[in-house]
Amino acid sequence: MPPLLRGSYRRVVLALARRVVLGAGPRWSAGGSSCARDSPLGAEELRGELDRFGGVSVRLGRLDALDRLDPVAFQRALQAAVQKWRSEGRVAVWLHIPILQSRFIAPAASLGFCFHHAESDSSMLSLWLGDGPSRLPGYATHQVGVAGAVFDENTRKILVVQDRNKLKNMWKFPGGLSEPGEDIGDTAVREVFEETGIKSEFRSLLSIRQQHTHPGAFGKSDMYIVCRLKPYSFTINFCQRECLKCEWMNLSDLVKTKNTTPITSRIARLLLYGYKEGFDKIDLTMEELPAVYTGLFYKLYHKKLPDNYKTMTGMD
Numbered sequence: 658m659p660p661l662l663r664g665s666y667r668r669v670v671l672a673l674a675r676r677v678v679l680g681a682g683p684r685w686s687a688g689g690s691s692c693a694r695d696s697p698l699g700a701e702e703l704r705g706e707l708d709r710f711g712g713v714s715v716r717l718g719r720l721d722a723l724d725r726l727d728p729v730a731f732q733r734a735l736q737a738a739v740q741k742w743r744s745e746g747r748v749a750v751w752l753h754i755p756i757l758q759s760r761f762i763a764p765a766a767s768l769g770f771c772f773h774h775a776e777s778d779s780s781m782l783s784l785w786l787g788d789g790p791s792r793l794p795g796y797a798t799h800q801v802g803v804a805g806a807v808f809d810e811n812t813r814k815i816l817v818v819q820d821r822n823k824l825k826n827m828w829k830f831p832g833g834l835s836e837p838g839e840d841i842g843d844t845a846v847r848e849v850f851e852e853t854g855i856k857s858e859f860r861s862l863l864s865i866r867q868q869h870t871h872p873g874a875f876g877k878s879d880m881y882i883v884c885r886l887k888p889y890s891f892t893i894n895f896c897q898r899e900c901l902k903c904e905w906m907n908l909s910d911l912v913k914t915k916n917t918t919p920i921t922s923r924i925a926r927l928l929l930y931g932y933k934e935g936f937d938k939i940d941l942t943m944e945e946l947p948a949v950y951t952g953l954f955y956k957l958y959h960k961k962l963p964d965n966y967k968t969m970t971g972m973d
């Protein structure tokens with residue numbers, strides 16, 4: 658067997674021969690066949706799945722014999738495929754590239770593809786083919802940070818920390834960044850425990866702060882949510898790496914102190930108001946509801962709806 662027909666190259670040639678015979682299935686979109694004769698990867702090799710908006714998704718990790726493919730041949734095949742997709746009226750192309758195949762990013766970029774997003778093990782490039790400016794949605798715009806305002810109603814004390822890594826050592830609520838797929842209340846409880854050793858449970862959501870071009874969010878926007886938590890352990894064992902100090906402080910002292918951030922001060926006043934007038938005045942409580950379209954569940958946060966408004970009985 659000639660050396661060129663060994664291993665993965667042979668598999669590509671055989672795959673191409675099969676595709677010429679079989680053609681593309683109805684759910685798949687194929688590129689033109691002209692490149693198949695003069696490059697190891699034919700345009701029809703770059704087959705993608707159609708999405709409901711009329712775009713094509715190609716996952717390079719699913720294609721055969723990519724290991725041997727050189728970027729020049731890839732670029733030629735991609736160009737032919739894009740031409741074909743354009744003529745078929747496809748609105749966009751999504752190119753999913755595993756990190757070890759990153760040598761194909763530059764050839765795609767030279768054809769107009771841009772990064773849409775990257776995960777730890779892959780990147781997603783996109784190309785808008787439709788009329789006018791791109792209507793493709795962007796990727797993540799915000800990071801979500803959650804703090805726990807852990808208030809002990811019996812002692813009227815609130816749990817506060819000073820951050821070790823800040824230039825100014827001001828009192829604030831313990832908290833941190835939410836992990837992917839983590840509920841807001843779970844983030845608050847987890848971060849409070851990791852930073853202070855205090856165990857607590859979620860009661861309500863108190864406030865949301867939105868800040869753009871946040872330095873800690875790699876220039877993206879920051880959503881900082883403060884939750885009201887109820888403690889069920891009281892002995893502090895704080896994280897020395899993140900916190901300089903941690904203590905149970907009288908809520909009235911936190912309300913008065915100048916050595917705090919504006920948001921902490923505002924929430925302290927809100928908590929004092931809730932403590933005196935009833936937490937229903939300040940709480941956005943949470944309820945889990947079914948999602949109509951996906952069959953999943955979501956958490957909805959709002960002021961408590963009186964029972965008669967929930968059922969709408971006796972409302973006339």
Ligand SMILES: NC(=O)C1=CN([C@@H]2O[C@H](COP(=O)(O)OP(=O)(O)OC[C@H]3O[C@@H](n4cnc5c(N)ncnc54)[C@H](O)[C@@H]3O)[C@@H](O)[C@H]2O)C=CC1
Nearest residue numbers: 801802803822829832833834879880881898899918920921
């Ligand atoms: N107004 C307020 O009272 C404050 C609000 N926030 C909000 O809290 C959220 C973030 O909370 P944090 O406690 O900062 O996060 P966090 O508790 O999730 O993580 C902080 C720790 O992550 C590590 N870390 C973070 N960036 C790092 C880097 N570039 N290199 C190496 N290590 C790094 C450090 O160990 C740091 O102590 C954001 O939403 C922010 O806006 C944070 C501080 C004060």
Ligand SMILES: [Mg+2]
Nearest residue numbers: 831832833899
């Ligand atoms: Mg933190």
